[in-house]
Amino acid sequence: MDAELFPRAREEIAPGAVHVPDWLDAREQRALLDACREWAGPPAGLRTVRTPGGGTMTARQVCLGRHWYPYGYARTAVDGDGAPVKPFPSWLGALARRAVTDALGEASVPAAAYDVALVNFYDGDARMGMHRDSDEKADAPVVSLSLGDTCVFRFGNTRTRTRPWTDVELRSGDLFVFGGPSRWAYHGVPRVLAGTSPAGSGLAGRLNITLRVSGLPGR
Numbered sequence: 001m002d003a004e005l006f007p008r009a010r011e012e013i014a015p016g017a018v019h020v021p022d023w024l025d026a027r028e029q030r031a032l033l034d035a036c037r038e039w040a041g042p043p044a045g046l047r048t049v050r051t052p053g054g055g056t057m058t059a060r061q062v063c064l065g066r067h068w069y070p071y072g073y074a075r076t077a078v079d080g081d082g083a084p085v086k087p088f089p090s091w092l093g094a095l096a097r098r099a100v101t102d103a104l105g106e107a108s109v110p111a112a113a114y115d116v117a118l119v120n121f122y123d124g125d126a127r128m129g130m131h132r133d134s135d136e137k138a139d140a141p142v143v144s145l146s147l148g149d150t151c152v153f154r155f156g157n158t159r160t161r162t163r164p165w166t167d168v169e170l171r172s173g174d175l176f177v178f179g180g181p182s183r184w185a186y187h188g189v190p191r192v193l194a195g196t197s198p199a200g201s202g203l204a205g206r207l208n209i210t211l212r213v214s215g216l217p218g219r
Contacts, residue, residue: 013155013166016141016180018103023175024145029201033147035089036119036207039064043083046121050079058126059189059208064088064117066214071135073116073214088115096211099143103177110140116214122151122206124194130154130161130186138215141179145211146170148203150196156186172198 008021024032039062040046049057051070065088066073067080076084096114116136120128133142153176156165165186170176178185189208197203 011168013168014157014178014182014185016104016108017155017178017182017185018176019168019170020103020175020177021171022173023099023102024147024173026173026198029147029173029198032145032209033201033203033207036147036209039086039119040121043081044077044085045080046119047077047080057128059120059122059128060126061121062086062119064092064119065115066216068116068118068135073135073216088117092117092211096143099145099175099177099211100141100179103175104141104179108141108179110138110213112138112140112213112215114140114143114211114213116212118210118212120208120210122149122189122192122208124149124192124205126189126192126206128189130156130165130188132158132184132186133210133212134184136212136214136216138213139179139183140213140215141177141183143211144170144176144178145209146174146176147172147207147209148197148201149206150193151189151206151208152191152193154188154190155182156188158182158184158186161186171196172201172203
């Protein structure tokens with residue numbers, strides 16, 4: 001929103017979990033959106049994730065570096081077209097490290113390189129249930145970037161999917177980082193506010209780019 005009466009401020013939601021509004025400027029958002037569009041194409045492109053119980057996630061996903069599926073990582077799109085996963089670009093790793101520095105401080109930047117990205121696309125009806133990012137073998141902070149429609153991001157606790165939690169409004173360009181004591185916290189997206197993407201963005205829906213250190217051995 002332009003010229004807000006009360007500009008949104010950086011906020012620590014929980015120890016090690018920080019929301020930084022408007023972290024990406026308009027140019028950076030356009031560049032990241034262009035990259036997401038390229039990654040979404042086949043092979044190993046955007047797909048619907050199916051859960052072991054036979055259900056499907058309403059947010060569609062494409063992966064970089066390693067392919068995530070419930071509940072592990074692979075080198076190929078094992079639950080998609082079987083093609084090799086797209087590479088994780090070095091510039092995306094540099095962006096993740098800058099994000100951690102800005103949100104948590106340089107001391108929180110992991111020694112290991114960021115090597116995995118999950119890109120989730122939400123239309124107006126998509127949701128994400130409460131879950132933990134627990135398939136990695138490293139405890140490096142998770143970096144989350146938002147593009148397009150605003151969402152309600154629910155950030156919970158490390159013990160249970162239920163309360164206590166805090167609902168945070170994430171808009172296009174916002175950064176959310178969680179590490180340290182909050183690294184294994186449950187979180188989800190109960191609602192997307194359709195039609196709230198910035199004017200001229202060319203995006204109908206929400207993109208969430210989540211950057212992680214897998215902690216898995218190299219090739």
